[in-house]
Amino acid sequence: MAPIPTPPAQPQDDPDAYVGLGAEGAERQARERGWSTVRSLPPGAMITMEYLAGRLNFEVKEGVVTRCWKG
Incomplete structure (x- = not known):
């Protein structure tokens, strides 16, 4: 029987912390905190x-993150 796959680890990070940040800085910070995508x-x-798992999504308007969610 094949082993049960283990999903990749994802950072314990609050997506709301990125709202209001500039898109470039938010992306850099997310990658530094371990987000793979x-x-x-x-x-x-x-x-x-x-x-x-491991993906963080930003909705960006005029260069600023207005919404952020995992997956």
Whole structure:
């Protein structure tokens, strides 16, 4: 029988801490804190809804993070 896969670890980080930061600084900070994937999206962007451990999503308007969520 195949072993049960272990999902990748994800940083214990509060996504709300990124709201209000500049997009470039927020992305740099997220990578320093261990996020393997950081995705910046414009408001209302069409995206797939699959959850990916280790990914942090930013909604960015005029260069500022307005929303942030895991996966």
